[in-house]
Amino acid sequence: MSKKKSIISKFSEGNSDETIQLVEIGNVKLVKKSWKDKIRGSEAIKKQILFEEIISGQVRIKTPKVIDTYLDNEENFVALMEYIEGFSGSELHKISTTQLANNLRSALSLVISNFYEESAFKKIQPEIILNKLDMVREKTKLKDISIYLNIIERYILKLKEINIPLGSCHGDLTTSNIIATGSSTFYLIDFLPTFLDTPFWDILKVKQDLEYGWSTRHLSGHVLNNARILNEFLIPHQIKEFHENFGEIGDLFDSINLCRLAPYVKDEITKQWVLDKLTYSTGKLL
Ligand SMILES: Nc1ncnc2c1ncn2[C@@H]1O[C@H](COP(=O)(O)OP(=O)(O)OP(=O)(O)O)[C@@H](O)[C@H]1O
Ligand SMILES: [Mg+2]
Incomplete structure (x- = not known):
């Protein structure tokens, strides 16, 4: 059964080549980021995935988990990632x-x-x-x-x-x-x-x-x-x-x-x- 996907809100247009949306897939909130420039998008996400968590004392530094990446119909590079609630x-x-x-x-x-x-x-x-x-x-x-x-x-x-x-x-x-x-x-x-x-x-x-x-x-x-x-x-x-x-x-x-x-x-x-x-x-x- 395919999970229903709905757009909850648009965070920002970023610079005009990127868009960010909060989407819901099943009951899970995810962030969907798209890049017009697919090479820049895939390189950016590669950096995010390669980043290794840092733990020092009580400080933890992580990145949102990348759930999926794909090229959409317009050849934009799209990444779906964990939504992090915070400031x-x-x-x-x-x-x-x-x-x-x-x-x-x-x-x-x-x-x-x-x-x-x-x-x-x-x-x-x-x-x-x-x-x-x-x-x-x-x-x-x-x-x-x-x-x-x-x-x-x-x-x-x-x-x-x-x-x-x-x-x-x-x-x-x-x-x-x-x-x-x-x-x-x-x-x-x-x-x-x-x-x-x-x-x-x-x-x-x-x-x-x-x-x-x-x-x-x-x-x-x-x-x-x-x-x-x-x-x-x-x-x-x-x-x-x-x-x-x-x-x-x-x-x-x-x-x-x-x-x-x-x-x-x-x-x-x-x-x-x-x-x-x-x-x-x-x-x-x-
Ligand atoms: N994984 C995430 N979880 C929760 N909020 C997010 C997530 N990714 C992005 N956001 C929210 O969306 C805002 C914009 O995201 P991001 O920094 O990736 O792009 P941008 O700043 O618009 O793009 P650019 O800096 O390239 O112009 C962030 O400041 C943050 O508030
Ligand atoms: Mg930013």
Whole structure:
């Protein structure tokens, strides 16, 4: 007997190439995520499946179980996964307790360390980055970005070699991609394939989110203040050590990470945010 499938609600359109729905199959609630780009979808889900649970003290870091994957009639890649009831992103500011905040900071730190320990330093070809910057230039409507892309390109061309840790990473490690259930169990969602797999991205995404204030850019007044206080508290030690450990190569990758946001700029606040942070970050490469 085939089980009845119904859509309960749409979580978000994500960026226009992805959709997320809460569906019910039989009596079980599942999350259905579809990608127009089937390669990106399958790579993202592969990262999710390969992630091994981390347990340290009372902190547990897991991923929602993937129940099924398939190509639908329109050739979208579809993944059905466990629905996790909990809180993520800006909701965390409302429910946060000291215990949750402490554990979430440990969780961020553990994810970063785990991927970092599995990585190995290797020399990369500058073309890998230069090609990515060209793609950013093509895809973005934000004309002002050119100044910053030029600074980064000039900097790269002066380097004798680029030696960085290579290995898997989450790819979009922000608090909106972590679901907290209770105060010590955290689920990582929304893994992102990247043009260059390095644990640097996880460090830099956390920095972008918590230190630079990506996820709070639309907030104001006391809501912004509360969110800032929690974000400041959540910053794991690797963020503070990053620039001490990696110097200008760290600054370079910070700038590249910020440039990758340009094609997603859709409003004035985000535009100003990206340009401000890039002015700061690329200023160190001059
Ligand atoms: N397995 C899940 N269980 C419960 N909620 C989920 C699950 N997956 C996603 N969600 C909810 O849907 C939201 C959006 O999901 P997700 O982060 O995967 O995509 P997105 O952020 O919209 O996409 P993108 O970041 O690529 O634009 C999450 O913040 C979370 O609230
Ligand atoms: Mg997300």
